[in-house]
Amino acid sequence: MLTIKNIAARALLIGASTLVHCHPAWALLPIEHWTEPSGARVWLVQSPAIPMLDLRIDFDAGSRRDPAAQAGLASAVATMAGKGVQGTDTEPPLDENGLGQAWADLGARFQANADNDALHYALRSLTDAPLLAQAARLAARQIAEPAWIDAPWQRERERWSARLREDDTRPANVADQAFAAAVYGQHPYGVRATPQTLERIGVADMQDFHRRHIAACRARVSIVGAVSRAQAQTLVATLLARLPATPDCAPLPAVGEVAALAAALERNIPFASAQAHVLIGQPGFARRDPDFLALLVGNHILGGGGFVSRLTHEVRERRGLSYNVYSYFAAGLHAGAFTVGLQTRPDQAAEAVGIAREVIARFVADGPTEAELRAAKDQLIGGFALRIDSNEKLLGNVANIAWNDLPLDYLEQWSSQVQALTVADVRAAMARKLQPGRMVTVVVGGRP
16 A cells, blocks of 8 residues: 555656656647636646646736735735635544645645735645545645634734834835835835735635635636646646636726836935945836747846846946846736846945946847847757756746736747847837836935
């Protein structure tokens, strides 16, 4: 008779031998997609090399759905998924410790968390049939039937509030909050949880949020592992079976878009710190934007490529104003921020800001050189295999395809589409998205 220990040992042995004998063809594994009778949409990559499974269920229940006065509600719902489950006539209730022990006995892992756009449930398990079936049933209880007990929430709320109060003593966090508020304005992306908003959240609020947003018909399920389509269908049905039926599945209310900045904005915030924390940026673009790859490559050259980027060359190497300077786009369902960040001596903050702005403006106006574009392509395409070299990483990419309605062959076409980009493509994309004269600048710790 197999136990969890020897099943896991067998999986480890098979996985090790597979890594020795198989070649990395992750990008060639086809993605299957279908819609379940419940309305749940499923994306599956059959990866039989290792007898394991990674699965993610995404719901449109991220912090953009929080009422402003109860910022943190979506994350609170995710937190309570791990604090106990209700009992039934045939199943005893489990508290937090009982849940932890149950997952340890299965040798599996289940987590929940929320970001700006979505509430995610993630399962990792061996695919041994009895173990996977037990893991699915336990996960289904956490998804649909959290215990909603007040005592754990009171404890978690106090811990969370203490962390937020501590964050207010850190210049980097102060800069992040001021930057988000300035870039996003009244959009939910700019709202942050505070001890005051958490105080307004009770278990009844979490139950109501869960009831309105977590339904089988709204689920997007991404699966990578050693399961067939038939097994995946059984697994998804089990995971979502305890959620209440919603025959009509009415659309959730629309969330407005992030407003463009009408003018430049500067905030200089005094802070007793050895370093000035600088953030410069603006609303960027949504993940589904057709310019995504051109902007990815452009940002790699501008500030996302580490030591080979223009910002690093101008701010760090030529002038020694900062040890580290970077830029990135945070694309989501809405226009996530474009951000340039650095730290410098307070007396050098004004100079560093000026140089960074100059580099951004010049890049937007002129675009990259042919040599810069060629080097960026080589780095990004050469590193592509590292993005999908495990089931867990591949799952993240499949979930990205699922959440953003990207083509099923997106991974297969990624390298060729990056390779096809021209200097004109990158320059035009950056010019469409960035307005160097209308950016937010936040300096925390430097002199005004």
